[in-house]
Amino acid sequence: MPAPTHIFTPPFNIVRASHVVLDVTDLGRSRAFYEDTIGLHVEDADKDAVYLRAVEERQHHSLVLRRADGPSCRRLGFRVGTQDDLDKAAQHFRELGLPADFVEQPYQGRTLQVSDPEGLPLEFVASMVRREILLQKYEHYRGVRPQRFDHVNIFAPDVQASLDFYAGLGFRLTEYAEEDGPNGRIAAGWMHRKGNVHDIAFTNGRGPRLHHFCYWTPTALDIIHLCDVMATTGHLANMERGPGRHGISNAFFLYVRDPDGHRLELYTCDYQTMDPDHEPIRWSLRDPRRQTLWGAPAPKSWFEEGSRFHDLADREAAFTANVLVAS
Amino acid sequence: MPAPTHIFTPPFNIVRASHVVLDVTDLGRSRAFYEDTIGLHVEDADKDAVYLRAVEERQHHSLVLRRADGPSCRRLGFRVGTQDDLDKAAQHFRELGLPADFVEQPYQGRTLQVSDPEGLPLEFVASMVRREILLQKYEHYRGVRPQRFDHVNIFAPDVQASLDFYAGLGFRLTEYAEEDGPNGRIAAGWMHRKGNVHDIAFTNGRGPRLHHFCYWTPTALDIIHLCDVMATTGHLANMERGPGRHGISNAFFLYVRDPDGHRLELYTCDYQTMDPDHEPIRWSLRDPRRQTLWGAPAPKSWFEEGSRFHDLADREAAFTANVLVAS
Amino acid sequence: MPAPTHIFTPPFNIVRASHVVLDVTDLGRSRAFYEDTIGLHVEDADKDAVYLRAVEERQHHSLVLRRADGPSCRRLGFRVGTQDDLDKAAQHFRELGLPADFVEQPYQGRTLQVSDPEGLPLEFVASMVRREILLQKYEHYRGVRPQRFDHVNIFAPDVQASLDFYAGLGFRLTEYAEEDGPNGRIAAGWMHRKGNVHDIAFTNGRGPRLHHFCYWTPTALDIIHLCDVMATTGHLANMERGPGRHGISNAFFLYVRDPDGHRLELYTCDYQTMDPDHEPIRWSLRDPRRQTLWGAPAPKSWFEEGSRFHDLADREAAFTANVLVAS
Amino acid sequence: MPAPTHIFTPPFNIVRASHVVLDVTDLGRSRAFYEDTIGLHVEDADKDAVYLRAVEERQHHSLVLRRADGPSCRRLGFRVGTQDDLDKAAQHFRELGLPADFVEQPYQGRTLQVSDPEGLPLEFVASMVRREILLQKYEHYRGVRPQRFDHVNIFAPDVQASLDFYAGLGFRLTEYAEEDGPNGRIAAGWMHRKGNVHDIAFTNGRGPRLHHFCYWTPTALDIIHLCDVMATTGHLANMERGPGRHGISNAFFLYVRDPDGHRLELYTCDYQTMDPDHEPIRWSLRDPRRQTLWGAPAPKSWFEEGSRFHDLADREAAFTANVLVAS
Structure with missing residues (x-):
C-alpha cells in the first residue's frame, strides 16, 4: 500500500486523443465506407474533404478524409485543456528543437502542428466547432x-x-x-x-x-x-x-x-x-x-x-x- | 468555438468516487445479497465487517458492510491523487471550519475523514491495499x-x-x-x-x-x-x-x-x-x-x-x- | 413417465400463424411506422395496400396494410400444409355450419376465408408467392x-x-x-x-x-x-x-x-x-x-x-x- | 407459387433429436467440464453414469456420460410421438433387415435401439421421466x-x-x-x-x-x-x-x-x-x-x-x- 507521494506534472495538459486526418484516393468510396458501413455521421463535406463524427462526440469531427493521389495518414489529433496549453506545447516542442507551427484549420480554429522526434505529425487543439449532441438522437x-x-x-x-x-x-x-x-x-x-x-x-x-x-x-x-x-x-x-x-x-x-x-x-x-x-x-x-x-x-x-x-x-x-x- | 482560456485548479486532487461504508442489521444476510445475488467479490470478512470489490477494481474494497443495530450510511469514500493531496484536503476543510481528522482504516491506511457543510461524512484515501486483478479471471x-x-x-x-x-x-x-x-x-x-x-x-x-x-x-x-x-x-x-x-x-x-x-x-x-x-x-x-x-x-x-x-x-x-x- | 399412446389427428393440418391484414386510416403514415421505425421490409405496395415481411420470411408478406376509413383487423392468416388441407378445412367449417369461401388473394393465390363460431375472420393458405431470402442480406x-x-x-x-x-x-x-x-x-x-x-x-x-x-x-x-x-x-x-x-x-x-x-x-x-x-x-x-x-x-x-x-x-x-x- | 399437393407420410413420427450417450474415460473430469464450465444441470449421477439436461428441458436428460475405458459415442437419441410410433419404428427397421431391439433404459423406460444401414446406433423413446421446469429458475x-x-x-x-x-x-x-x-x-x-x-x-x-x-x-x-x-x-x-x-x-x-x-x-x-x-x-x-x-x-x-x-x-x-x- 505504498501511496503515491507526488504525480508528475506534464509540460502542458493533453486531455485525450481526438481525431485523425487521412488521405484517401477515392473520396466518395471512402465516405460511403465510413458513413454507410461503419455508421459514422457526416458533419460536413466539400469536394476535397469529408468530416465525420460519432454519436457521443460534440466536437465537429473525429475523422477527416481528404482527397489525395495516394493514401497516407496526415495527422494525429489530440485535445489539450486550454489555449494556454497550446502555447506551452509550442514552447515545449521548440525547446526540444522540434517543429511547432500554429495554423488555422477548418472547424477547429487555432491548431498547433508539431512533429515528435521520429517525425510523427501531431496536431493539438483546445476546442472545435461544437455540433448538436446526437447521443440521444437514436435514429x-x-x-x-x-x-x-x-x-x-x-x-x-x-x-x-x-x-x-x-x-x-x-x-x-x-x-x-x-x-x-x-x-x-x-x-x-x-x-x-x-x-x-x-x-x-x-x-x-x-x-x-x-x-x-x-x-x-x-x-x-x-x-x-x-x-x-x-x-x-x-x-x-x-x-x-x-x-x-x-x-x-x-x-x-x-x-x-x-x-x-x-x-x-x-x-x-x-x-x-x-x-x-x-x-x-x-x-x-x-x-x-x-x-x-x-x-x-x-x-x-x-x-x-x-x-x-x-x-x-x-x-x-x-x-x-x-x-x-x-x- | 470559444476555446477555454483556463481551467479552475482545485485545492486538492480528487480522482474519483471510490467506496461506500454501510451499516447493516444482519451481516450474513447482507453479505449473501451482495455476494450471491449481485455478484460482488468478498475480499475479506470478519465478524463485524465484510469488504467487497468488483472485478475491475484492484483496490481492496469498494463496499464495506458493517454489523450495526440500525441501517445507515457511515461514509462516502473518494480517492485523491497523493498523500500530499490528503494534507491539502485537511487544510482546505479546516480553513472552512469543517471537521477533518486523520485515522487509520483497515486495508486503506491513512484516511482523512471530513464533513461537508451539510454534515455529509466523507473520507479521502490516496491508496488502498492492492489485490490481484480479477478482470480476466472470468470464473x-x-x-x-x-x-x-x-x-x-x-x-x-x-x-x-x-x-x-x-x-x-x-x-x-x-x-x-x-x-x-x-x-x-x-x-x-x-x-x-x-x-x-x-x-x-x-x-x-x-x-x-x-x-x-x-x-x-x-x-x-x-x-x-x-x-x-x-x-x-x-x-x-x-x-x-x-x-x-x-x-x-x-x-x-x-x-x-x-x-x-x-x-x-x-x-x-x-x-x-x-x-x-x-x-x-x-x-x-x-x-x-x-x-x-x-x-x-x-x-x-x-x-x-x-x-x-x-x-x-x-x-x-x-x-x-x-x-x-x-x- | 406415462408415455402418450396416441396423438389427436386434426381434421386438417395447420402449420403456423402466417399473417395479419389490417385496415389503416393513413396508409403512408402506417407504412412509415412499420418500415422505418419497426424495420419490416416492404415487398410490394400500391395505392390501396402495402405488403411487408420480416427478414427470415420467404413468403411474400406477413403483414398487409389496407387503406380504409376506419381502423380494424380484416383477417388473421394461417398456413396449412397442402391444397388438400384447404379443401378439408372448407369441409370442416361447412360441416359445423360456419362460413367458408374460396377467394383469390394477391400474392397468395387460392385462399380459404372462414369465420370461427365467434365470427373471428380467418384465412388459410397453402402457399404464397416466394421472394428472395433476406436472412443473410444483413443490410x-x-x-x-x-x-x-x-x-x-x-x-x-x-x-x-x-x-x-x-x-x-x-x-x-x-x-x-x-x-x-x-x-x-x-x-x-x-x-x-x-x-x-x-x-x-x-x-x-x-x-x-x-x-x-x-x-x-x-x-x-x-x-x-x-x-x-x-x-x-x-x-x-x-x-x-x-x-x-x-x-x-x-x-x-x-x-x-x-x-x-x-x-x-x-x-x-x-x-x-x-x-x-x-x-x-x-x-x-x-x-x-x-x-x-x-x-x-x-x-x-x-x-x-x-x-x-x-x-x-x-x-x-x-x-x-x-x-x-x-x- | 406451386402449392404443395401432398406431404410425405413417414412410417413413424420422429419429433426431434433428444439426447446423446457418450463414453468418457474420467467421469469426474467430464462431469466437471459439462456442469461447471458448460453449465448443464446434473439431474442424477451414480458411480458409472451422469445424467445432464439444459434449463428448458423437462425430460430427465439430454446428455448421458458413462464411465468407460475408451471414449466413444454409444447412442444418438430421438423422441418419437407415441408408444405406437415405437412399435411402427421397430417394424420399419426390421422390414429393412436392420437391428431393432426393445430395452429398458434408466429414466427413459421403454427404448427402441436400432442401427441404420451404416451401423449408426440410434435409440427412440416416446417419453422420459419428467423433472421440474428450470426455465424460470434463473439461479x-x-x-x-x-x-x-x-x-x-x-x-x-x-x-x-x-x-x-x-x-x-x-x-x-x-x-x-x-x-x-x-x-x-x-x-x-x-x-x-x-x-x-x-x-x-x-x-x-x-x-x-x-x-x-x-x-x-x-x-x-x-x-x-x-x-x-x-x-x-x-x-x-x-x-x-x-x-x-x-x-x-x-x-x-x-x-x-x-x-x-x-x-x-x-x-x-x-x-x-x-x-x-x-x-x-x-x-x-x-x-x-x-x-x-x-x-x-x-x-x-x-x-x-x-x-x-x-x-x-x-x-x-x-x-x-x-x-x-x-x-
Whole structure:
C-alpha cells in the first residue's frame, strides 16, 4: 500500500486523443465506407474533404478524409485543456528543437502542428466547432453504432524511445509487452491521458506508420452485426482480424481495413486507469493470450501492414522481436 | 468555438468516487445479497465487517458492510491523487471550519475523514491495499457481473449550495434539472471528477441522505439477467425501478434495494466528459424523458426513501420542486 | 413417465400463424411506422395496400396494410400444409355450419376465408408467392430487426369456448391462467401448432377483438434499441408496455401501438413445445409474475383496448376475472 | 407459387433429436467440464453414469456420460410421438433387415435401439421421466446457459445414401453443399423434424463418426462469455473453432472439445423450416461463406477428427470433396 507521494506534472495538459486526418484516393468510396458501413455521421463535406463524427462526440469531427493521389495518414489529433496549453506545447516542442507551427484549420480554429522526434505529425487543439449532441438522437445510430473516437496505435522503430518521449508529455503506461529475461526489450506499450487503457500505443515495427485508429462501440453485439453486414455486402476482404477478446485491454474488438487499406478498430469495454497508483500490466511476448485471449492468431498482414505518414520516411525496427507483437 | 482560456485548479486532487461504508442489521444476510445475488467479490470478512470489490477494481474494497443495530450510511469514500493531496484536503476543510481528522482504516491506511457543510461524512484515501486483478479471471464473474464502483447520489436539502461547495472541490457539472422560467431553481445536478457523467449527484429532497450508490456492469443483458434472477429467487420486492434507459446520463439502469433498504444502482454505458469545454446539459423539470427516456414513471418510494447518514439529522428540502426529481 | 399412446389427428393440418391484414386510416403514415421505425421490409405496395415481411420470411408478406376509413383487423392468416388441407378445412367449417369461401388473394393465390363460431375472420393458405431470402442480406436489417411473424392474441368473450374450438383444429395448449378454487374459470390460454409457445392466444375480455400480433426479434438488445429510437423520434406515446420478461412464455417483450392503435408485440426467446407429452403450465390469476416476471404492472389500456374486427360486433366477456388477465 | 399437393407420410413420427450417450474415460473430469464450465444441470449421477439436461428441458436428460475405458459415442437419441410410433419404428427397421431391439433404459423406460444401414446406433423413446421446469429458475443458469439440445452432426462415408435413408424416416432437407457442375456430388446435408435447420446433419468423411452434438444458448453474448471463461480457466486448448456466424443455418456458434475430445457446439438463432414448401438452400463447395459467413477458416482438426461409435468400424468417404466440408 505504498501511496503515491507526488504525480508528475506534464509540460502542458493533453486531455485525450481526438481525431485523425487521412488521405484517401477515392473520396466518395471512402465516405460511403465510413458513413454507410461503419455508421459514422457526416458533419460536413466539400469536394476535397469529408468530416465525420460519432454519436457521443460534440466536437465537429473525429475523422477527416481528404482527397489525395495516394493514401497516407496526415495527422494525429489530440485535445489539450486550454489555449494556454497550446502555447506551452509550442514552447515545449521548440525547446526540444522540434517543429511547432500554429495554423488555422477548418472547424477547429487555432491548431498547433508539431512533429515528435521520429517525425510523427501531431496536431493539438483546445476546442472545435461544437455540433448538436446526437447521443440521444437514436435514429442516427447506424452500422456498428460508433460512439466515440478512442485511440491510435503506431508502428514504432524504437518503442522504448517513443514511450519515453510520450511519458514526458504526461502519457501514462497501462500495459506493455516485453521479451523475457534480464535484458528483455520492450516491444509494445499502451499509454493513456483520458483514464482508460490508451490514447496512443506503440508497437515494434517498421515505422513510424499508423497501425490503426479506433472507435468505441456500445456493445459486442454491435460489432457482431457489423461482421454480418460486411460479410454480406462485399466487404469480406475488409475484415482483417476478429472479432475477439484482447488479452491486453480486455476489450472486445474487430479490425477492418478501409478502401485504401487504412486500418480501423472497433472496440468496447476496456477499463479505468485514472488512479495515480495504477500499475502497468506486463505481458511476456511468449504469452499467446496477450493479443487474443481466445487464442486465435492474427494474420500476417496485421503484423506487417500499416499506413505511412505523408512525406515521412519509415525505417526498420531497432530489433526483431522474437514473437510478433501489437494487440 | 470559444476555446477555454483556463481551467479552475482545485485545492486538492480528487480522482474519483471510490467506496461506500454501510451499516447493516444482519451481516450474513447482507453479505449473501451482495455476494450471491449481485455478484460482488468478498475480499475479506470478519465478524463485524465484510469488504467487497468488483472485478475491475484492484483496490481492496469498494463496499464495506458493517454489523450495526440500525441501517445507515457511515461514509462516502473518494480517492485523491497523493498523500500530499490528503494534507491539502485537511487544510482546505479546516480553513472552512469543517471537521477533518486523520485515522487509520483497515486495508486503506491513512484516511482523512471530513464533513461537508451539510454534515455529509466523507473520507479521502490516496491508496488502498492492492489485490490481484480479477478482470480476466472470468470464473469470478457472477450475478450482474459488477465491474467497478461508479458514483453516489445524495438527497440534498439545498441542491444549489451542495453544487457550489463541490464545485469548489473541483467537481464539474455535466447535467442538471431545473424549474422553467426566469427564477427557476435547480433541483438536481450531476458532477464528475473521473471523466464520465458523475462521481456524485445531488437531488432535491429531505436530507442529507444517501439516495443510492452505483456499480457499472459490462452490458445491458447482465442487468436483464439480474432481473430474471431476482424475480425468481424471492427478491421481487427488492427490484424498485427499471430496467430502463436514463434520459440523464443515457445509461441503461436498474435500481434495487438491499435487505436493509439501501439502494443500489446497476448502470452501463454513459459517456465521456473530460473535455474542459464540456457543457452541462439542462433538463426542464417538465421533461418526462429526463428520468426515464422510455417514459415509465419511477415509484413513489424512489423519490422519497433513502439511507440516513449515521448520527446525522436530516431536514426538509429548501423548496418543493413542482415535479419530483432525481434520475 | 406415462408415455402418450396416441396423438389427436386434426381434421386438417395447420402449420403456423402466417399473417395479419389490417385496415389503416393513413396508409403512408402506417407504412412509415412499420418500415422505418419497426424495420419490416416492404415487398410490394400500391395505392390501396402495402405488403411487408420480416427478414427470415420467404413468403411474400406477413403483414398487409389496407387503406380504409376506419381502423380494424380484416383477417388473421394461417398456413396449412397442402391444397388438400384447404379443401378439408372448407369441409370442416361447412360441416359445423360456419362460413367458408374460396377467394383469390394477391400474392397468395387460392385462399380459404372462414369465420370461427365467434365470427373471428380467418384465412388459410397453402402457399404464397416466394421472394428472395433476406436472412443473410444483413443490410436489410433495420429498426428492431424483426425476424419472423410469431403469433396473434385475441380478446375472447368466452375463453373456454375458444380454446375448445381451436383444440378441435389441432391447436395444443401450452400455458393458461385460471381462477383459483374448485370452480376456477379459465381466463386465458396460449395454443400452438408450430412448436413454440403459441400461434394464437385467447384472453378474457370484450370481444372478439385483436389484442395484438407479434414479431420475433433476434435479441433483447434489438428491442432495447427500438425503445431508444421510439422514445427519441416522437413515438414515446406509442410505447405501451415493457420492455420486460413475460412469466408466461418466458419471452423478453415490448408492446407498441401503431398510428391507428393496432398493437404490435416484439418478442424473443420463448421455448419449444413440440413433444406430444408436453404439459401445459397453469398460472393462478393471483400470481403477479404471470404477466411480467419482474413485477411491473401493465397499463389499463393494455387490458382494455384492442382492434375490432371489420364488420364484427363484439360483446362483453362471459365473466369478469377477479384479476385482469392476458400476458 | 406451386402449392404443395401432398406431404410425405413417414412410417413413424420422429419429433426431434433428444439426447446423446457418450463414453468418457474420467467421469469426474467430464462431469466437471459439462456442469461447471458448460453449465448443464446434473439431474442424477451414480458411480458409472451422469445424467445432464439444459434449463428448458423437462425430460430427465439430454446428455448421458458413462464411465468407460475408451471414449466413444454409444447412442444418438430421438423422441418419437407415441408408444405406437415405437412399435411402427421397430417394424420399419426390421422390414429393412436392420437391428431393432426393445430395452429398458434408466429414466427413459421403454427404448427402441436400432442401427441404420451404416451401423449408426440410434435409440427412440416416446417419453422420459419428467423433472421440474428450470426455465424460470434463473439461479440455475450457469456457464454458457445452455437452453436445450438441438442436433447431432455425423461424418458419413456416403452422404447421399444417408440423406436418402433419413428422408425415408421423414427428415426433411434444409441446406446442402455440393460440388459444382452437372455431376456434382452432394458433400453435406442438414435435415430436420422439429422445424428449425436441423436435428441431424451428415458431412462427407471417414465414418460413421460423431462430428458433434449441439446445445442452443439464449444469446451470442452467452457464447462470448464462455470463451472468456474457457480462455482463463485452463481450457484454451478446448476451444476449437469460433465464435462466428455460420453461413449454413445463419446461427452464431462456437465449437469446443470435451476432455475426451468429444465435440460440442454452442449455437443460437437459426430459423424456422416447418412450411411444407420450404425449399432447401444449395451451397457451392467453392463458397467460403458456407462454413463461416465472416471468412475465418476452420482448423484441420475440425475437418478430420470425430468421435467413433462404440464397436463400429468406420471407413473412408466414398469420394474426396474438392473442398473440405461440414459447417
